[in-house]
Amino acid sequence: MDAFLTSRPVADILGGLTNGVIYSLVALSLVLIWRSTRILNFAQGAMAMLAAYVGFAILAPTTNYWISMGVAVVAGIVLGGLTERTIVRALYGKPEINPVVAMVGFLLVLESVAAAIWSTVSRSLPTPFSIVDWQLRGRPVAMSPFALYEVVTAVVVMVVIAVVFQFTRVGLQLRAAALNPEVSRLLGVRVHRMLTVGWMLASGVGAITAVLVASNYFTGLTPTTMDGVFAFGFIAAAIGGLDSPVGALVSGVALGIAFQFVGDYLNSNAIILVALGLLIVSLMVRPNGVFTRRAQRRV
Amino acid sequence: MIGVSGLSVSYGAVQALRDVSFSAAPGKITTVLGANGAGKTTLLRTISGLVRPRAGEVTLEGDRITGTHAEDIVRRGVGHVPEGRGVIAEFTVEENLRLGSLIVRRSRAERQAAFERLYGQFPVLGERRRQSAGTLSGGERQMLAMARALVAEPRVLLLDEPSLGLAPLVTAELMSTISQLCATTGLTVILVEQNAKSALRIADQAVVLYIGRVVADDRAEVVAADERLRQYYLGLVE
Amino acid sequence: MRQRVLVSSVVGVALVIAALDATFGVPTTRLRVALALLGALGVAALGGLSVARTRRDHPLVTRVLVTVVVVVIALVATARLSSNVDTDVAIGAAMTIVLLGLSFLTGSSGQISLGNGAFMGVGAFTVAIWANHHATSPLILVLVLAVAAGAAVGFLLGLPATRLRGPYLAGMTLAFAVAFGAVLNVFGSWTGGDSGLQLPNAENAPRWLVHLYPASTASLSVNSVWLAALSVVSAGVALLLMANLFASRFGRAMRLVRDNDVAAELVGISLPRARVVAFVVSAAYAALGGALWTVVNNAVTPSTYGLALSITILSLVVIGGIGTIPGAIIGGLIYAFANSLIGWITTHTGLNPQGNVASQLNGIIFGVLLVATIVFAPMGISGALRRLWAHRSR
Ligand SMILES: Nc1ncnc2c1ncn2[C@@H]1O[C@H](COP(=O)(O)OP(=O)(O)OP(=O)(O)O)[C@@H](O)[C@H]1O
Ligand SMILES: [Mg+2]
Numbered sequence: 001m002d003a004f005l006t007s008r009p010v011a012d013i014l015g016g017l018t019n020g021v022i023y024s025l026v027a028l029s030l031v032l033i034w035r036s037t038r039i040l041n042f043a044q045g046a047m048a049m050l051a052a053y054v055g056f057a058i059l060a061p062t063t064n065y066w067i068s069m070g071v072a073v074v075a076g077i078v079l080g081g082l083t084e085r086t087i088v089r090a091l092y093g094k095p096e097i098n099p100v101v102a103m104v105g106f107l108l109v110l111e112s113v114a115a116a117i118w119s120t121v122s123r124s125l126p127t128p129f130s131i132v133d134w135q136l137r138g139r140p141v142a143m144s145p146f147a148l149y150e151v152v153t154a155v156v157v158m159v160v161i162a163v164v165f166q167f168t169r170v171g172l173q174l175r176a177a178a179l180n181p182e183v184s185r186l187l188g189v190r191v192h193r194m195l196t197v198g199w200m201l202a203s204g205v206g207a208i209t210a211v212l213v214a215s216n217y218f219t220g221l222t223p224t225t226m227d228g229v230f231a232f233g234f235i236a237a238a239i240g241g242l243d244s245p246v247g248a249l250v251s252g253v254a255l256g257i258a259f260q261f262v263g264d265y266l267n268s269n270a271i272i273l274v275a276l277g278l279l280i281v282s283l284m285v286r287p288n289g290v291f292t293r294r295a296q297r298r299v
Numbered sequence: 300m301i302g303v304s305g306l307s308v309s310y311g312a313v314q315a316l317r318d319v320s321f322s323a324a325p326g327k328i329t330t331v332l333g334a335n336g337a338g339k340t341t342l343l344r345t346i347s348g349l350v351r352p353r354a355g356e357v358t359l360e361g362d363r364i365t366g367t368h369a370e371d372i373v374r375r376g377v378g379h380v381p382e383g384r385g386v387i388a389e390f391t392v393e394e395n396l397r398l399g400s401l402i403v404r405r406s407r408a409e410r411q412a413a414f415e416r417l418y419g420q421f422p423v424l425g426e427r428r429r430q431s432a433g434t435l436s437g438g439e440r441q442m443l444a445m446a447r448a449l450v451a452e453p454r455v456l457l458l459d460e461p462s463l464g465l466a467p468l469v470t471a472e473l474m475s476t477i478s479q480l481c482a483t484t485g486l487t488v489i490l491v492e493q494n495a496k497s498a499l500r501i502a503d504q505a506v507v508l509y510i511g512r513v514v515a516d517d518r519a520e521v522v523a524a525d526e527r528l529r530q531y532y533l534g535l536v537e
Numbered sequence: 538m539r540q541r542v543l544v545s546s547v548v549g550v551a552l553v554i555a556a557l558d559a560t561f562g563v564p565t566t567r568l569r570v571a572l573a574l575l576g577a578l579g580v581a582a583l584g585g586l587s588v589a590r591t592r593r594d595h596p597l598v599t600r601v602l603v604t605v606v607v608v609v610i611a612l613v614a615t616a617r618l619s620s621n622v623d624t625d626v627a628i629g630a631a632m633t634i635v636l637l638g639l640s641f642l643t644g645s646s647g648q649i650s651l652g653n654g655a656f657m658g659v660g661a662f663t664v665a666i667w668a669n670h671h672a673t674s675p676l677i678l679v680l681v682l683a684v685a686a687g688a689a690v691g692f693l694l695g696l697p698a699t700r701l702r703g704p705y706l707a708g709m710t711l712a713f714a715v716a717f718g719a720v721l722n723v724f725g726s727w728t729g730g731d732s733g734l735q736l737p738n739a740e741n742a743p744r745w746l747v748h749l750y751p752a753s754t755a756s757l758s759v760n761s762v763w764l765a766a767l768s769v770v771s772a773g774v775a776l777l778l779m780a781n782l783f784a785s786r787f788g789r790a791m792r793l794v795r796d797n798d799v800a801a802e803l804v805g806i807s808l809p810r811a812r813v814v815a816f817v818v819s820a821a822y823a824a825l826g827g828a829l830w831t832v833v834n835n836a837v838t839p840s841t842y843g844l845a846l847s848i849t850i851l852s853l854v855v856i857g858g859i860g861t862i863p864g865a866i867i868g869g870l871i872y873a874f875a876n877s878l879i880g881w882i883t884t885h886t887g888l889n890p891q892g893n894v895a896s897q898l899n900g901i902i903f904g905v906l907l908v909a910t911i912v913f914a915p916m917g918i919s920g921a922l923r924r925l926w927a928h929r930s931r
Contacts, residue, residue: 040704042711090912097649098911100707101855104651105907108848112900119893169401176387176398183385185369186347187447188402227844231715234708269723272716279712280697283705 002136011142012260018147020256021154025209026233027240027248028158029202034242036178036198038096039088042103045226045233046110047083048206051076052214052221055207056125057118065128072207080203084196114223122220125211150212157205158249164201165245174198228272232259235275239282300325301346301377301455301487306355308341308511315341317511318355323504325454328481328488330498330519332533333508339491340382342508343457346489347379348372359455374402378453382460382491384444388433392424392443395432399447417446420476438469445473449480455487456480462494470494474501495533499523507532623761624833629873630768631829634775636854636865638822641779644860645791646815651847652694652710653823655717658842660687660824664831665734666727672737680771680828687824688817695816699809714844721839733838740764740832764833771829772869775822780862782818791815823850845900852907858919867918875899 004010026044033041041047055072087106091099129145165171176184177194184191213229214221236255240247255278259271266274301323308316315338323329331339344350346357348369356365364372373379386395396414405413418425421442427435432443441461448456458477462470478501481488492498499505505522507515515528522528639653660683667679694713698706721728728734742763782788791811831837853872858864879898880890888895914921 040708042707087908087912094915095647096704097643097647097707098915100649100704101851102908102911104707104848104851105855105904105911107904108845108852108900109904109908112897112904116894116897116901172394172397173401176390179387179389180385182349183381183387184398185349186373186379186381186385187398187451188370188373189398190370228715231712235712238705238708267723269719272712272719273723276709276712276716279709280694283697283701283709 002139005141006136006139008264009261012264013257014142014147016257016260017253018143018150018256019260020253021151022209022213022229022252023232023236023256024249024252025154025157025205025212026229027237027252028161028245029205029209030233030237031242031245031248032161032198032202032205034237035245036174037084037088037092037195039091039099039103040234040242041202042100042230043083043106043110044202044206045210045230046107046114046223047079047203048076048210049214049221049223049226050110050114051079051203051207052125052210052225053114053118055211056214056221057123061126065126068126069208069211072211073204076203076205076207076210077200080199080201080206081196083203084199088195088199089192111223118223120222120224122222124220125215127215146215150215153208153212157208161201161205161245170194170197174201231272232275235279238279300360301489302358302361303342303346304355304358306342306345306357307353308338308345308350309353315511316345316352319508319511319513320355321504321506321513321516323455323487323489325487326481326485327503328478328490328501329504329506330490330492330502331506331508332492332495332498332522334532335493336510337508338511339508340459341511343379343381343459343489343491346372347377347457373451373453376452376454377457378448378451378455379457380444380448380459380461383463384440386432386435386440386443386447389431391429391431392435393428395443395447396424396450399450401451403451413450417450421446437464438466438473441465441473445476453486455489457489457491459491460493461490462492462497470497474498477501623758623765625873625877627761627765627768627833628830629869630765630772631826631833632850632853632872633772633826633866633869634829635823635826635850636857636868637775637779637862638819638826639850639854640860640862640865641782641822642815642819643854644783645788646812647796648698648706648812648815649851650710650816650819651707651844651851652713652717653819653850654842654844654846654848655714656687656691656820656823657827657830657846657850658717658721658839659690659820660684660827661831661837661842662721662728662734662827663687663824664828665729665736665837668736668738669734676740676767676832679832680825683824683828684821687827688821690824691817691820692813694820695813698816699812710847711844714847717842718839728839731839733836735836736831739835740767768829768833771825775825776862776866779822783862787814849903852903854917856903856906856910856917858917858921859915861917861919863919863922864917875903 029044029048030041033039033044051072054075055068055070059068059071083106087102088099091102127146129149131144131146133140133142133144133147135141163171165175173184173189174194174197176187177189177191178198181191184194209229210221210226213219214225219225232255233252236252237248239255240249240251242248255275258278259275262274263271303322304320306316306319307314319338319342321329331342333339341350345352348364348367348371352365356363358364359372359375359377364375364377367375387398390398393414396417397410400410400413403410414428415425418428423439424443424446427439432440435443445458445461461473461477465473474497477488477490480486490498490502499519499522502519505515505517505519506513507522507528509532514532515522515525517525635653635657638656639650643649663683663686664679667674667682694710697709701709722730739760740763742759746763747759791814827842830841849872853868854864856871857866857868876899879895879902882888882898883890883895888898910917916923
């Protein structure tokens with residue numbers, strides 16, 4: 001049993017799970033925004049990165065981790081709301097590439113501003129739990145207290161989001177506004193406000209994700225910390241279906257584990273290639289799972 | 300009590316309503332009739348605030364509501380069952396009702412009691428409360444749409460072609476439900492219908508639109524008896 | 538039409554001289570004249586080619602003439618510039634080619650790509666790798682190889698593009714841009730890994746050009762004139778081909794695809810084929826631009842061809858005017874002089890040129906301009922100019 005738990009495949013699965021939940025969270029943020037506003041938020045990762053800087057670079061480095069995390073989340077929420085109210089709102093009803101371009105531009109602004117203020121030098125974030133793997137009879141298990149904390153946090157975030165959407169008044173309105181804005185208005189739902197709330201929620205999730213990502217000892221927090229993670233999160237969301245939160249979560253974890261095996265048995269450079277290949281193949285083979293909206297497009 | 304005066308609405312170059320005036324009294328059913336494209340849907344959408352008129356105004360119990368957002372007009376007691384029913388297919392029956400009762404402050408128990416009353420009135424909905432609304436039949440969806448509007452206890456109910464696609468028997472049932480509601484609660488009903496015959500049977504007042512203009516506004520019996528109206532505008536030729 | 542070109546050239550010269558004098562206080566008359574001519578180039582192309590694009594009865598001769606005039610003006614201008622400016626012109630002209638490609642993709646199919654920086658990289662590395670194995674190949678062969686490599690990669694990525702729409706395609710090309718660095722690393726023994734490759738021989742000016750200059754002229758500056766001329770002529774050829782493509786039956790068909798898929802299918806256009814072709818053309822153009830960069834810089838580094846470059850390309854196209862030929866030219870001019878402009882801003886605002894802010898100014902300005910353009914003037918500078926023009930001639 002112990003030998004099994006410390007074996008290479010199990011280590012890959014555990015390591016993959018830790019990365020995978022991160023991709024799931026990114027994908028979840030993308031899906032939240034896509035479902036309500038039909039916009040693929042290319043600035044998602046950069047917004048999250050900025051929020052992490054606010055929590056961990058503006059406050060003194062000695063600040064309690066949880067306070068910093070809280071500040072980052074609040075910053076993310078505020079940034080999400082502001083973005084929707086200013087840039088995004090001007091682009092509803094425009095050709096679908098306009099918001100894509102705008103968010104790409106916003107990504108560039110955010111990354112440059114962060115680099116201008118905090119430089120591109122990586123800074124390491126404090127961690128609330130040990131990052132040293134647990135040992136079983138002197139052999140490491142591929143899971144540390146911090147990694148477990150990452151997984152648990154991700155699960156908690158997902159459960160909270162699910163509960164909010166499924167069981168609360170605001171969740172009901174968020175879903176209704178996304179499904180049928182006009183009928184929702186007739187029933188008293190403030191649709192515009194709901195779109196803002198959707199962006200705020202997604203960016204809050206993003207902020208938590210960025211803090212978890214940047215706590216990684218090897219990357220740390222840099223203005224481009226989230227670029228690669230965003231690409232993987234997008235791939236997870238696209239494979240799972242941009243309309244499907246559950247699809248996003250499942251494919252995020254599945255990709256995380258698959259990549260870990262690829263990196264371990266092949267080459268870590270091959271991961272992104274495999275990811276790109278998977279994306280292309282899945283888009284070619286299962287277009288229905290991915291562009292469910294196509295059939296409903298107006299002529 | 301709804302008052303409409305001098306209402307004009309355009310969609311770009313298309314003028315959908317021209318100088319429309321009439322009023323709808325509480326406890327009465329006012330039916331709005333007219334051919335396809337006459338402007339009936341536009342009229343209801345303007346009353347509930349989805350469309351901004353170019354000129355004229357709508358009053359609710361004497362207060363001007365033109366220019367108020369749709370989200371606020373419904374809070375002032377104007378329920379609108381839109382054309383094509385607008386139930387949210389992905390929601391369960393009960394979620395649709397919860398959406399309808401958003402704007403009323405109620406405790407959970409009061410809300411559940413209100414739902415139960417409606418389930419009493421529309422038993423099919425009670426049986427299917429956990430099913431998604433997309434699985435309901437056309438008639439059942441119509442009932443759900445009505446129930447969803449009623450759960451907010453409106454003072455005014457705007458109904459856009461509720462009989463669309465329903466069997467004659469079901470239509471008759473629906474019409475009697477509407478007139479009962481109206482009589483017992485003092486609700487103001489504005490009923491838009493293609494099916495002039497059954498609408499005129501239960502209505503107190505009838506307004507006939509023709510290419511965006513009011514061509515008749517009189518008691519329902521009078522309109523029903525007017526050969527000229529029946530023939531040219533309502534297509535009721537025996 | 539000819540009047541329009543003439544008038545716009547004159548207006549362009551005047552505007553550019555005035556603007557440059559007012560802002561930079563340009564030191565030498567030579568530089569002033571040269572810059573003015575460059576401005577005229579942009580505006581003339583704007584006036585001439587925007588007509589050629591839309592009027593199919595417009596004779597090929599005119600398009601050729603306009604292009605030749607534009608290229609000659611640019612050549613004369615570069616022959617008189619300092620070698621720093623020559624390099625800017627060379628880099629900018631190569632960028633114009635890339636922008637033309639992306640403009641074609643967007644203008645004809647309504648799609649955007651975040652992978653054109655990586656397609657440039659494909660061309661850039663093709664040149665470097667080839668040159669390291671076959672030191673004496675003629676330049677034209679190397680460029681053709683680079684274009685072919687770009688087209689091949691574009692075809693591979695274009696296949697899924699046939700089934701994808703806006704945001705998905707953008708996402709997929711973004712993944713490609715991110716993946717490109719990893720690809721280079723996987724083939725590190727060929728690509729030189731993180732440090733990239735040097736070319737074994739620099740591209741030198743041919744003898745006849747050297748003879749045109751006084752013997753005292755440093756060979757370095759003659760070489761930079763040659764490189765600028767090379768880029769400008771390549772851009773001219775690319776421009777001419779593109780103007781023809783836009784005006785051809787195929788180009789018109791593609792615009793139909795952009796405006797209405799369903800209508801296009803009804804009149805018998807194969808959508809998948811049209812999309813793949815647009816993608817391949819845009820990738821091939823990008824590869825040519827990248828190949829020229831390698832020739833001009835005499836080296837290639839992988840970090841140049843990251844996501845940031847792709848985003849810069851997109852911003853230039855959008856700011857210049859998305860989906861139009863004049864827009865691509867304006868974008869190329871902006872790129873050519875962006876560094877000088879940013880340097881000027883840095884010195885005049887007293888920023889520390891080595892500081893964080895100065896080094897990020899580029900990104901901040903392009904990002905803000907990109908967002909502002911798409912929100913306030915989605916058709917970019919060329920769209921705004923065209924509207925002005927239409928207004929005046931009414
Ligand atoms: N959004 C819109 N944009 C442009 N024109 C519209 C729009 N909505 C309605 N119209 C036009 O306004 C006129 C009135 O339309 P309206 O939907 O109010 O008619 P209606 O009486 O409800 O018809 P029906 O009985 O077929 O439902 C029609 O000519 C219609 O084409
Ligand atoms: Mg109607």
